[in-house]
Amino acid sequence: MSESWDVVVVGGGNAGFCAAQSAREQGARVLLLEKAPREWAGGNSYFTAGAMRTVHNGLEDVADLVEPFDTRRTDLDPYRAADFLGDLRRVTGDRCDPALADILVGQSRSAMSWLKGLGLRFELMFHRQAYEVGGRFRFWGGLAVGTVGGGKGMIADHLAAAGRRGITVRFGAHVTDLLTTQGEVHGVVLSGGERIEATSVVLTSGGFEANAAMRAAYLGPGWDLALVRGTPYNTGDGIRMAIAAGAQPYGHYSGCHSVAWDAGARTTGDRELTNQLTRGGYPFGIVVNADGERFVDEGADFRNYTYAKYGAEILAQPGSRAVQVFDAKVAPLLRPEEYAAPGVTKVESDTLDGLAKELGIDEARFRRTVEDFNGAVTGERFNPTVKDGKRAEGITPVKSNWAQPLDTPPFTAFPVTCGITFTFGGLRIDDRCAVLDTAGRRVPGLFAAGELVGGLFYFNYPGGSGLTAGAVFGRRAGRAAA
Numbered sequence: 181m182s183e184s185w186d187v188v189v190v191g192g193g194n195a196g197f198c199a200a201q202s203a204r205e206q207g208a209r210v211l212l213l214e215k216a217p218r219e220w221a222g223g224n225s226y227f228t229a230g231a232m233r234t235v236h237n238g239l240e241d242v243a244d245l246v247e248p249f250d251t252r253r254t255d256l257d258p259y260r261a262a263d264f265l266g267d268l269r270r271v272t273g274d275r276c277d278p279a280l281a282d283i284l285v286g287q288s289r290s291a292m293s294w295l296k297g298l299g300l301r302f303e304l305m306f307h308r309q310a311y312e313v314g315g316r317f318r319f320w321g322g323l324a325v326g327t328v329g330g331g332k333g334m335i336a337d338h339l340a341a342a343g344r345r346g347i348t349v350r351f352g353a354h355v356t357d358l359l360t361t362q363g364e365v366h367g368v369v370l371s372g373g374e375r376i377e378a379t380s381v382v383l384t385s386g387g388f389e390a391n392a393a394m395r396a397a398y399l400g401p402g403w404d405l406a407l408v409r410g411t412p413y414n415t416g417d418g419i420r421m422a423i424a425a426g427a428q429p430y431g432h433y434s435g436c437h438s439v440a441w442d443a444g445a446r447t448t449g450d451r452e453l454t455n456q457l458t459r460g461g462y463p464f465g466i467v468v469n470a471d472g473e474r475f476v477d478e479g480a481d482f483r484n485y486t487y488a489k490y491g492a493e494i495l496a497q498p499g500s501r502a503v504q505v506f507d508a509k510v511a512p513l514l515r516p517e518e519y520a521a522p523g524v525t526k527v528e529s530d531t532l533d534g535l536a537k538e539l540g541i542d543e544a545r546f547r548r549t550v551e552d553f554n555g556a557v558t559g560e561r562f563n564p565t566v567k568d569g570k571r572a573e574g575i576t577p578v579k580s581n582w583a584q585p586l587d588t589p590p591f592t593a594f595p596v597t598c599g600i601t602f603t604f605g606g607l608r609i610d611d612r613c614a615v616l617d618t619a620g621r622r623v624p625g626l627f628a629a630g631e632l633v634g635g636l637f638y639f640n641y642p643g644g645s646g647l648t649a650g651a652v653f654g655r656r657a658g659r660a661a662a
């Protein structure tokens with residue numbers, strides 16, 4: 181049996197739904213093929229906090245986009261194109277592809293309005309990107325807007341919008357090959373052998389983070405043991421198929437986004453807890469390994485600019501484990517969704533020795549680490565909404581901001597390991613999201629967007645950029661494909 185469509189989209193996450201919608205807007209007949217069963221709809225996008233980094237001109241501009249909020253008690257600085265671009269270049273060591281970066285940044289705001297027009301709902305993320313200081317909520321870290329209901333809400337909205345616009349979605353449709361004739365892509369093959377013809381194919385099937393063999397091969401030894409934060413279905417299929425069709429591998433193949441993740445989490449994502457297994461409060465405490473030693477600057481920057489590279493640091497520690505330690509002073513700053521949810525792996529004690537004992541860490545070594553740290557703390561005013569420069573100096577590693585002595589019981593400790601989010605290496609695309617071959621020419625009929633596009637992220641990532649990239653490039657890919 182063979183059927184024929186204008187545009188076939190492979191992969192039903194945020195990028196896939198955006199590509200499908202924009203192709204449909206051009207009048208194309210669109211089929212979206214999703215490998216997972218319906219119960220696993222939404223790919224990694226489902227597991228997200230729904231945070232989306234976008235350029236904006238401050239409160240008034242954002243108010244147009246989001247659900248109503250109390251503007252009189254909210255402080256939000258504008259986040260301009262130069263800010264977003266600057267953050268992207270800084271955290272990627274200036275390696276991000278300049279053309280892709282310009283498109284991502286330049287079209288971030290219009291993509292948000294477009295999504296809103298499709299029926300997606302946004303809100304200001306008071307619960308994760310702002311702190312209340314002196315009766316006012318102050319946003320920090322260049323990230324303020326998120327989808328209502330996080331990733332779960334986003335995918336529910338995408339599915340509803342796809343239904344309204346007449347986009348056909350097939351679940352359990354595992355694409356295994358591209359149909360090609362003389363280098364031109366004209367459809368796909370499903371795992372059962374079914375062939376589906378299409379004028380254009382858009383690949384939005386994610387990275388290879390859920391493929392242990394590819395992780396070990398590309399990211400390096402030990403990465404096969406990382407826990408997967410999201411969908412088990414992103415196994416690099418689209419990247420493999422496209423490369424077999426002549427596409428050019430591009431970007432940071434040995435790099436990925438990975439975070440501090442509950443050490444007791446399962447090997448792949450939990451559809452109920454989703455993003456709540458992240459442990460993002462480390463800027464307010466210290467992080468030690470199984471030997472009781474610190475190994476990162478917990479306060480190097482706002483969480484949004486460090487969390488995506490600290491998973492790799494944890495993976496490199498003995499047993500690929502670490503522990504985040506806090507005292508009672510900072511407990512109110514830890515997000516309850518992450519630190520007080522049912523099932524959180526946690527140890528608590530009134531003494532540091534008691535904590536070390538429970539954790540199986542040498543008590544004397546742990547005590548010395550804390551004493552050294554406490555003795556190194558400088559500065560006066562602690563302020564979580566700015567990089568307060570309150571440092572721990574003269575120790576290795578230093579802590580650059582938010583350093584306060586650990587001296588107020590009870591002490592709490594949260595064992596963490598490395599949770600991989602997505603991989604950075606992928607396919608090379610041009611400004612129309614056409615996939616390029618190894619000679620830099622377009623592979624006719626083939627487009628790509630989302631996680632499997634290479635060249636945007638290297639070493640690190642500004643939080644909230646993945647969903648925005650999926651929206652911006654998905655929208656462009658769908659339009660070009662149609």
Ligand SMILES: Cc1cc2nc3c(=O)[nH]c(=O)nc-3n(C[C@H](O)[C@H](O)[C@H](O)COP(=O)(O)OP(=O)(O)OC[C@H]3O[C@@H](n4cnc5c(N)ncnc54)[C@H](O)[C@@H]3O)c2cc1C
Nearest residue numbers: 191193195215223224225229231355410413630631646647
């Ligand atoms: C826990 C967690 C929290 C996150 N939080 C955020 C956040 O708040 N903000 C943010 O910007 N980013 C966040 N991210 C990153 C974000 O999820 C990704 O950047 C983004 O969702 C990628 O979208 P995508 O559409 O490219 O991929 P996905 O959403 O993963 O969709 C890819 C789809 O392709 C399907 N597929 C794979 N292979 C095939 C095949 N052979 N045939 C058919 N279908 C196939 C998969 O099943 C999947 O549904 C988070 C990720 C995780 C895991």
